[in-house]
Amino acid sequence: MPASARRLWGLVRKESLQILRDPSSIAIAFVLPLVLLLIFGYGISLDAEEIPVAVVLQGDSAAARDFAAALDGSRAFAPRLYRSRAAAERSVLAGETYGLVVLPWDFERRLGGGDRAAAQALVDGVDANQGRLIAGYLDRAWSGWLQGRTTDARGPAVELAYRVWFNPSMRSRQYLVPGLIAIVMTLIGALLTALVVAREWERGTMEALLVTPITVNQFLAGKLIPYFGLGMAAMAFTTGAAWLLFDVPLRGSLWVLFACGGLFLLAALGMGLLISTLARSQFVAAQIAIIATFLPAFILSGFIFDIASMPGPVQALTYLLAARYFVAILQTVFLAGDVWPVIVPNAAALAGMAALFLGLTRLATRKRLD
Amino acid sequence: MGGLRASLGRIAGLVAKELLALLKDPKGRFVLIGPPILQLLVFGYAATFDISDVRMAVVNRDGGAASRALVARFAGSPTFHTVAAPDSVRQARPLVAARRADMVLHIGPRFGRDLARGLGPQVQVLVDGRNSNTAAITAQYAGRIVAAFNADHTAGPAPPELRVRAWFNPNLRSQWFIVPGLVGVLTLVITTLVTSLSVAREREAGTFNQLLVTPLRPPELLLGKTLPAVLIGLAEATVIVAVAVVWFGVPLVGHPGLLYLGLLLFMLSTVGIGLMISSLCTTQQQALLGAFLYIVPSVILSGFATPIANMPPLMQHLTYLNPLRYCLITVRGVFLEDLPAAVLVHQFWPMALIGALTMAAAAVFFRRRLG
Numbered sequence: 186m187p188a189s190a191r192r193l194w195g196l197v198r199k200e201s202l203q204i205l206r207d208p209s210s211i212a213i214a215f216v217l218p219l220v221l222l223l224i225f226g227y228g229i230s231l232d233a234e235e236i237p238v239a240v241v242l243q244g245d246s247a248a249a250r251d252f253a254a255a256l257d258g259s260r261a262f263a264p265r266l267y268r269s270r271a272a273a274e275r276s277v278l279a280g281e282t283y284g285l286v287v288l289p290w291d292f293e294r295r296l297g298g299g300d301r302a303a304a305q306a307l308v309d310g311v312d313a314n315q316g317r318l319i320a321g322y323l324d325r326a327w328s329g330w331l332q333g334r335t336t337d338a339r340g341p342a343v344e345l346a347y348r349v350w351f352n353p354s355m356r357s358r359q360y361l362v363p364g365l366i367a368i369v370m371t372l373i374g375a376l377l378t379a380l381v382v383a384r385e386w387e388r389g390t391m392e393a394l395l396v397t398p399i400t401v402n403q404f405l406a407g408k409l410i411p412y413f414g415l416g417m418a419a420m421a422f423t424t425g426a427a428w429l430l431f432d433v434p435l436r437g438s439l440w441v442l443f444a445c446g447g448l449f450l451l452a453a454l455g456m457g458l459l460i461s462t463l464a465r466s467q468f469v470a471a472q473i474a475i476i477a478t479f480l481p482a483f484i485l486s487g488f489i490f491d492i493a494s495m496p497g498p499v500q501a502l503t504y505l506l507a508a509r510y511f512v513a514i515l516q517t518v519f520l521a522g523d524v525w526p527v528i529v530p531n532a533a534a535l536a537g538m539a540a541l542f543l544g545l546t547r548l549a550t551r552k553r554l555d
Numbered sequence: 556m557g558g559l560r561a562s563l564g565r566i567a568g569l570v571a572k573e574l575l576a577l578l579k580d581p582k583g584r585f586v587l588i589g590p591p592i593l594q595l596l597v598f599g600y601a602a603t604f605d606i607s608d609v610r611m612a613v614v615n616r617d618g619g620a621a622s623r624a625l626v627a628r629f630a631g632s633p634t635f636h637t638v639a640a641p642d643s644v645r646q647a648r649p650l651v652a653a654r655r656a657d658m659v660l661h662i663g664p665r666f667g668r669d670l671a672r673g674l675g676p677q678v679q680v681l682v683d684g685r686n687s688n689t690a691a692i693t694a695q696y697a698g699r700i701v702a703a704f705n706a707d708h709t710a711g712p713a714p715p716e717l718r719v720r721a722w723f724n725p726n727l728r729s730q731w732f733i734v735p736g737l738v739g740v741l742t743l744v745i746t747t748l749v750t751s752l753s754v755a756r757e758r759e760a761g762t763f764n765q766l767l768v769t770p771l772r773p774p775e776l777l778l779g780k781t782l783p784a785v786l787i788g789l790a791e792a793t794v795i796v797a798v799a800v801v802w803f804g805v806p807l808v809g810h811p812g813l814l815y816l817g818l819l820l821f822m823l824s825t826v827g828i829g830l831m832i833s834s835l836c837t838t839q840q841q842a843l844l845g846a847f848l849y850i851v852p853s854v855i856l857s858g859f860a861t862p863i864a865n866m867p868p869l870m871q872h873l874t875y876l877n878p879l880r881y882c883l884i885t886v887r888g889v890f891l892e893d894l895p896a897a898v899l900v901h902q903f904w905p906m907a908l909i910g911a912l913t914m915a916a917a918a919v920f921f922r923r924r925l926g
Contacts, residue, residue: 231861318691323717325698327717527653
């Protein structure tokens with residue numbers, strides 16, 4: 186074995202032993218992802234079911250009771266009946282119900298009249314998204330109920346049929362869990378390396394490394410290789426858990442998933458190394474790693490909030506995030522399959538970012554003590 | 556009396572020292588002031604569930620006047636615009652798969668004829684479900700447009716209507732939900748980080764032993780570590796509330812006094828948890844990881860981004876242990892709903908209880924370390 190390869194091997198071995206013997210690294214790589222996967226996977230859901238709504242029956246007509254029963258029969262609602270509007274409003278304020286439907290005392294007559302609103306509904310708008318979904322469910326429940334009541338067989342002039350591609354049951358988990366892999370990998374890649382190199386500076390072991398004959402390239406490769414292995418192991422672990430626990434289909438191919446995962450990991454590790462090389466303090470490195478990688482990966486990557494709905498300048502900012510490209514690949518490979526027009530440009534962007542961060546780290550790392 | 560005055564003097568000295576230590580270091584100062592404001596601005600705009608623009612591929616196989624009128628209704632709405640007009644759904648699907656279009660509007664070849672005969676022709680809307688939330692909202696908007704089209708093409712009186720309005724947030728703007736939520740989240744991050752690192756930093760620097768030989772008693776030490784975090788938290792919360800009202804235009808309809816009372820109780824609980832983390836950790840790295848392990852789940856399990864009611868029952872029960880849950884209900888309630896004190900009390904006492912318990916636990920842990 187040539188001397189350079191032997192030195193590199195020695196460094197890789199030292200780093201790997203350090204990872205294996207430090208319980209906190211193993212915890213970050215395996216326990217944390219599992220905990221995050223469980224908390225995010227079960228805790229974040231946009232699917233509302235059995236929403237408690239207050240139904241105010243001002244009169245006791247058969248039609249009003251029939252509509253309340255129709256709401257009860259739908260999977261979306263769990264109605265609670267009230268006599269007075271004031272009591273229903275109090276239940277919304279107390280957070281017990283998410284809105285109220287007022288069926289007036291002359292509900293039956295208004296249904297026949299047709300010239301004004303037969304009934305009124307107020308949805309709790311504090312959670313705007315939930316409010317919008319509930320309003321939509323109410324609309325649908327109302328028109329479905331009306332259709333069932335009319336005696337003549339004529340339906341609406343135009344009938345609308347929905348179909349949802351790639352996620353026919355419209356479960357939010359199916360789109361959130363693939364993106365979650367990007368969040369977990371960001372955490373491992375950036376946070377772990379950010380802490381590791383900064384720790385060497387703080388503890389003074391960096392100086393010990395500087396006096397050895399290894400080159401800067403060997404030093405960086407020695408840091409990268411073990412953490413790359415750890416990151417890929419964590420990715421396999423998270424992908425398996427996503428598949429087993431959450432029943433998310435994988436319609437694309439596994440090798441595309443892992444090839445893109447490798448590119449993303451290189452970019453994330455490069456960013457982590459760069460942060461820790463520049464910061465040289467664990468506190469600042471961890472702060473920057475959380476601020477510059479984890480939170481943006483959560484909010485700006487398209488993991489949960491749709492990028493196309495963000496204002497222009499914020500959208501421009503998302504192009505600087507590696508997680509954005511990886512989330513797009515993950516959602517597509519899991520739910521739609523190997524769609525090359527999505528995969529190729531995003532993978533190219535990941536490769537570019539990996540090269541950029543690793544190149545900058547190479548420039549910022551010098552065998553000097555200043 | 557003299558003892559009390561001396562005790563207060565010692566606490567004031569420690570508070571002044573802590574504030575100086577946090578604010579004199581330029582990196583520490585940056586971390587305290589820069590990121591929260593930056594995050595508020597970026598996330599206030601980015602964290603939105605509103606849909607502003609749906610790119611639509613139109614497959615119009617009829618081409619007659621009625622079908623064009625329906626397409627024009629879609630394209631004329633502020634939400635939808637046409638990006639492609641493929642000949643068939645088969646050709647449209649790759650556009651959606653490649654994310655060049657979000658939706659396909661498919662009108663069959665006999666649409667106009669069937670409409671004129673009153674046969675109720677079907678129109679298909681095919682949505683990209685990779686983001687199930689935008690898919691649901693897109694479908695809802697499409698339904699509204701078709702309903703309006705139907706109302707114009709149905710003879711006789713319009714069907715009776717259920718008039719749905721939104722309370723507290725009439726235009727259903729996500730920003731009014733997210734920005735007050737950020738008040739709670741950023742306060743959590745700041746106060747937890749400051750307290751969890753305060754003792755660990757002294758331990759690493761070796762100055763903790765020096766504190767122990769001063770006449771400070773453990774409760775005084777605890778109070779001296781608590782107050783600076785609460786002061787910094789209150790100052791930052793004030794800035795964030797001001798930005799929410801002035802910059803983002805979120806209405807503050809309730810009483811600011813109730814808001815501050817809620818935030819103060821919330822900070823007592825987060826500082827208590829931060830001190831617990833601090834008393835258990837020996838290094839800054841451990842303290843940071845501990846703070847992180849507390850902050851992330853508590854943000855997810857608070858109802859900040861997605862409703863608690865959608866979680867599985869077991870997780871919903873877990874959220875009762877989370878002070879951020881009560882804080883968010885309080886902040887949003889005061890901001891948007893003008894919740895009365897009688898309702899807010901149910902949010903206040905759990906935060907006070909969590910604060911008291913965690914403070915007591917931190918005091919016990921400290922005493923054990925000191926003893």
